[in-house]
Amino acid sequence: MSTYPNVNETKELIKQLVSIPSPTGFTANVIQFAEEFLSNLAIETRRNRKGGLIATLPGTNNHEHRMLTAHVDTLxxxxxxxxxxxxxxxxxxxxxxxxxxxxxxxxxxxxxxxxxxxxxxxxxxxxxxxxxxxxxxxxxxxxxxxxxxxxxxxxxxxxxxxxxxxxxxxDPRVQITDNGYIKSRHLDDKASVAILLQLMKRLKKENVTLPYTTHFLISNNEEIGYGGNSNITPETVEYLAVDMGAMGDGQSTDEYTVSICVKDSTGPYHYGLRKRLVDLAEKNQIGYKLDIYPFYGSDASAAIKSGHDIVHGLIGPGIDSSHAFERTHEKSLINTEKLVYHYVLSEMITV
Known part of the structure; x- marks a missing residue:
């Protein structure tokens, strides 16, 4: 079993994604790109009425489900x-x-x-x-x-x-530097979309059976607040948004680790799931930072607001200058993909 998918493939996939125009409300082309990517892996998908894309990988336990989401819509x-x-x-x-x-x-x-x-x-x-x-x-x-x-x-x-x-x-103005940085508009959240696509590719290639049936939602309305608030099965227990870590004064997030959000503008994320994510990071030598994002909401918080009875969490690569001229580093991509990989293979928390 490989230790990590080729990070250069991840960066090239991000480059492809950010180069497809997809402001919220105009996402059909990028959704089609993701759909074709998964179809080439023989992973079945379906679209919801809002135009988002859902892929489901069956697990040993089909009575309790997980959902992971990342969004392709941009500013x-x-x-x-x-x-x-x-x-x-x-x-x-x-x-x-x-x-x-x-x-x-x-x-x-x-x-x-x-x-x-x-x-x-x-x-x-x-x-x-x-x-x-x-x-x-x-x-x-x-x-x-x-x-x-x-x-x-x-x-x-x-x-x-x-x-x-x-x-x-x-214009995304995407550039990949020789020393591991990727600079572009719309790394929020196409960096994490690439990470989830790479994760599904790895699971399929290595013929991994997940412990729980897991849904992957590529949402397309997150930037206006409601991308991931629907299509959550009644069996879903844990819901993890894979978005971005916000950097700036007073923040602990950086461009080299995975950021685990403990609270944003909507309130704290689930304490038990946060502790599980930290435990997985420490056991698997994954660089991470805990952080609070003061002016932020995610697909997971949108799902909570819409009334779903779920355990919710939020992680993502650290992104500098979010909603402007963004940048991250391949180390952050690697740490984020490692954490989501170990997360989908882990046991659920006890609630």
Missing amino acids: GAMVKEVKPNGRLRLDLIGGFRYNSIEGEYCEIHTSSGKVYTGTILMHQTSVHVYKDAGKAERNQDNMEVRIDAEVNNAEAVRELGIEVGDFVSF
């Missing part, structure tokens, strides 16, 4: 207004700030299927024209999309087929 935007100057006003999808997308390349996805490129800029960008270029607030009123087309009025934009409600995705 993004919609066209709020086609402006008289031929540029686009945006409405944001997900919890982030306008300053984090200033100067970013983007794509506008029209309802007819055409895609146009553009750049997200302050209206008052040119320092040769606007004396307040550096001081003006980065907000919906001041920021706009400059379309890469010869348009200078709203009518010309609409002739391209661009309209209010079209999705706007951000």
Whole structure:
């Protein structure tokens, strides 16, 4: 039995995933990618009505189930207004700030299927024209999309087929460095989607029989709060969200270990499951950090809020500069995949 799937494969899989535009509400293409990945492994999947993907691996115990989830939907935007100057006003999808997308390349996805490129800029960008270029607030009123087309009025934009409600995705700018870092937008949560896909690939390849029937939900509405709150079988006892660890002042999470969340904005995660995850990490020499994420919610907390009687937990690789120009390291990917591997092979906690 191998000790760990090739981390370079994981990083390449992340690169493929982040390169597929998938702001919340526009996730069909990336779900299809995951569906085909699992189909090639002869793992059956089904889609829920929200468009998420569910794979189930049978276990020895079919009376008590587990569920693991990671989400493919990302931050993004919609066209709020086609402006008289031929540029686009945006409405944001997900919890982030306008300053984090200033100067970013983007794509506008029209309802007819055409895609146009553009750049997200302050209206008052040119320092040769606007004396307040550096001081003006980065907000919906001041920021706009400059379309890469010869348009200078709203009518010309609409002739391209661009309209209010079209999705706007951000260039991930993904890079993999020689010393193990991966830099990209949307590592939240496509890094963990890759980890779960790699986990299922390993379990299938090694013909592992799990102790409990285990469901894997690739959710597609997490960034707006309800991706993983449904399709939880009555037999499900434990629900583990595999998302990201948030870094910053006062945080213990780093880019080299797996982060085990003890509490976020929704409250504490299940104490018994947290202790089991720590025990598995320590027994298997897995680098980990315990942490609290003050402005965070997960698919697991969404499931609790929706009334499911489950034990819930949250882990993930440490991600620097979340919801902006994100980065992690292969060591964090390795530690996270090791922990989820040992977790799905472990006994459930006693509740």
